[in-house]
Amino acid sequence: MEERVTKLELETRIERLCNAITKRNPEWDNVLIINRINQYYLTGTMQDGLLIINKNGTAKFFVRRSLNRAIDESPLAESQICTIYPMESYRDAAKIVGSELGETFVETETLTIGIIERIKKYFKYSNLYPVENIIFEVRAVKSPYELYWLQEAGRLYNILLEEVVPSILREGMSELEFTAEMYSTMLKMGYHGVTRFYRYQTEMIAGQIGFGDSSLVETNFDSPGGMRGMCPAVPIIGSRDRILKKGDLVFIDIGFGMYGYHVDRTQIYMFGASPSDEVIEVHRKCIEIEKRAAQLLKPGNIPSEIYNNIMKELDSDFLKNFMGFGDRMVRFLGHGIGLHVDEPPVIANGFNSPLQENMVIALEPKKGIAGVGMVGVEDTYIVTPNGGKCITGGEKDIIIV
Structure with missing residues (x-):
């Protein structure tokens, strides 16, 4: 191409x-x-x-x-x-x-x-x-040219998160050091260097990265996850002071783009230990939610109806800290993506125009766990008559490093 x-x-x-x-x-x-x-x-x-x-x-x-x-x-x-x-x-x-x-x-x-x-x-x-x-x-409706670069970005992104990131993580490194090493690798793989958002005054070089409960820290960014960032003036990239230690959850929610076109995926890791039964149960519930939502990404389906059909299936206990943490909850399950990460259509109330074939949507069910961090998944899908076609590798269990 x-x-x-x-x-x-x-x-x-x-x-x-x-x-x-x-x-x-x-x-x-x-x-x-x-x-x-x-x-x-x-x-x-x-x-x-x-x-x-x-x-x-x-x-x-x-x-x-x-x-x-x-x-x-x-x-x-x-x-x-x-x-x-x-x-x-x-x-x-x-x-x-x-x-x-x-x-x-x-x-x-x-x-x-x-x-x-x-x-x-x-x-x-x-x-x-x-x-x-x-x-x-x-x-919103992507051409074959656009779909090619979205799929190529998804292919490389999957390699980054499943093969490269585990080799970078090491005990004693800071969030900042990890981000710097990962970012350097992303550029070498073909990443176009910046993750673009349409929302006013939103800036990222990649996305949200946090060790442990850093991923629960409140931010000004409209996302389920969080991060402390470098300092109040630059609340992105990663903390110089938060050091990776055994037993930490590692939360990576970043975009990967090529020639202007982005895909979005989240991957969770546990460093030097196995996740608890609670963490595994919550994470796998998020996988089930993503799979259910992906099945509904068909032309003619209504984003708001997808959102409400999924949300009404969840019990009140699970809804606590779902799509955020504490009182900081987002009101969507997914979002369109392309030249910007945050594009319509959004899988949320208020979006009532039917989906069309070759729209591209990132689904991201996540849930915060006190003292642990944000768990859950995110993948990017193409809307097809058979449901969402995943282009970022598919829903993954927590990777133990």
Whole structure:
């Protein structure tokens, strides 16, 4: 598979976006794309610029920096539907497309007040509408190109967690040392170096890693697990002070991505000891939950119904500290994944649009155990008519190191 997306696929993505917007508002005129991940999805390059797509299906990509890279990297440089232009300010774009934008869709969660003011300085519009949900709707169904890189990332991720991590863990190392050694190995294996989230001000180089009950520490991240991190200013990566000792649970909940596309998996280890009967029982219950949810990842099924059907099967004792710890509980069982780790659809209440074939979803049932840590599983699945197809190795028991 080629590393770069093809011109035909990019043209198809633009067409699908235009069709999706037309379904919402047949009278629309233009959509402005500033978010760099969305620009990458639609152009194949990630630059500082402004992408304007017209209702007629044509696009103009105005690039502040770097124009040369945009022309070199984007297959749309050779497309009949898109032209790439240099830009110093939005004034340059307005001179080419005109100042009247009409009914306009924008990324309301990306545009700051400052950007809006600059747009208003050079453009006029009748109304502004949010386009985020429409773009995520288009991005949710993955193409063969996207599925290839997701599956390749899943294949390598499985090797990392099952073969490499056990060889790295050693008594006396800190969470930080472990993360550094694992991260170095990930890069050598093909990891693209960063785990991207759409949620505002969320940053990770990989994900959550904790020894023992560090995985129960509260964080600002919307996840069942936790981590202490390096310090209050950098509550990620891992603690310099938490040292691995015999009998520790090791919690690894990280993303692995290639060429922009992420998969997500969680693996639990016990270092220098066997897990207790309680830990084994809870972990295997989480495996059963994941398998049950995976069976329901079929086109036409409703995410909210999957969530509620699973949750109502769980007894009150198990629900205590399920999907979190203490009063810090998340209200989902899984999430869409792709160019961002946190994409729709979410297996949760409020998500009522039917699943479609080739959506990709990470399922992550987990439960905190006081004094031990977070146990449970997570794997990434492709939605198929036969249920979820796992691309990260499948539900695994706790690995004893």
